[in-house]
Amino acid sequence: MARTTDYSSIAWGNPEKTGAAFDFRSDVVTTPSRATLAAIACATLNDDVYNEDTTTAEFENDMAARCGHEAAAFVITGTMANQLALRSLLYQPPHSILTDAHSHIIHWEAGAASFLSGAAIQAVRPVNGRHLTLDDIRKHAIWTDDVHKCPTRVISLENTTSGNIIPLSDMRMIKAWADDRGILVHLDGARLWEAVGTGAGTLRDFAQCAHLTTLDFSKNLAAPMGAMVVGSRRAITALKRIRKGLGGGMRQAGILAAAARQSVFEHFGGGIVCTQPHLIKSHLMAQRVAQAWTNRGGRLLRDAETNMVWLDLNASAVDINSWNSIGKKHGIMLNGKRVVTHHQLCEAAFSLLDVVMDEALDLVRYGSNEERVRKTKL
């Protein structure tokens, strides 16, 4: 017997159902739309390892063109994109990668730069507290012949970096300086969409400041998975061989490429600037969270420039575990001091966050709920 589909039970396009609507831990929790499911159904189903899949090839070419580069490779995660990019830029140890001390490649990629590329890491703390500048790099990069030193072969920039934008002018100065010394530049653009969304520059502007740029589709763009490495044809050809060697060559990759492509169109747009409202909307949400915190006397660890808010929980003496568990009690997901906003959060989640802030701060003030009730009665 034919049954009509119960759309309310479909997770696609239903952030309330997937939990994304109440989840402030990260933008990776965003889930794909029903149009994305339809896009998957329309994908070609040919073999991408044989270079025969049109959907994947068209998406790669589109991304390369938007970034002003010759070629691109679709990969499964942002981490794989970064590691393949670094591995293809590095030739022979000893070599080192200079990067922000907070960068994803240091803290969140399982140490892969050391075992895949044999690279030493030069972790630099930006003097301005937000992002690396040419001054930071000039001070720490190694490009002389001193045999004691491990030469800097790659500068790895992350934009946005912990939610802060590296301005185009800084990126350009760094690229020009690196070019003069034969140092290559990798741009971890997992959240480059957010920077472009603020109008800080176009995709092409930023991608022109790096030899290889990586882009992630599974953050605030809500693709189920997928990332891209963009660069010269030569570099991408070399990278695709390493991708295959690591088991990252995908057969009917079109189903993932179609989903990622749809996500880019839906939440960013079809060009080199952002033409969809969702990213800006999530930046306004971040400002709202920042305001809610500072209105209660809280301090921020960084400016909320895009979709991340860094709450100085320590300064307010709020314990991280109780912060998370108060969130859970009220039905929202939190992960310590970093609050990430994304376009799938619902209005109710923000009211709940207000309640959580009050309760967490009251707990500090009064020690316990009973004490609070007693004191406020006096």
Ligand SMILES: *Cc1c(COP(=O)(O)O)cnc(C)c1O
């Ligand atoms: C999320 C992210 C990545 C890649 O993460 P995956 O989970 O592997 O897709 C890389 N760099 C930055 C800055 C990120 O935020």
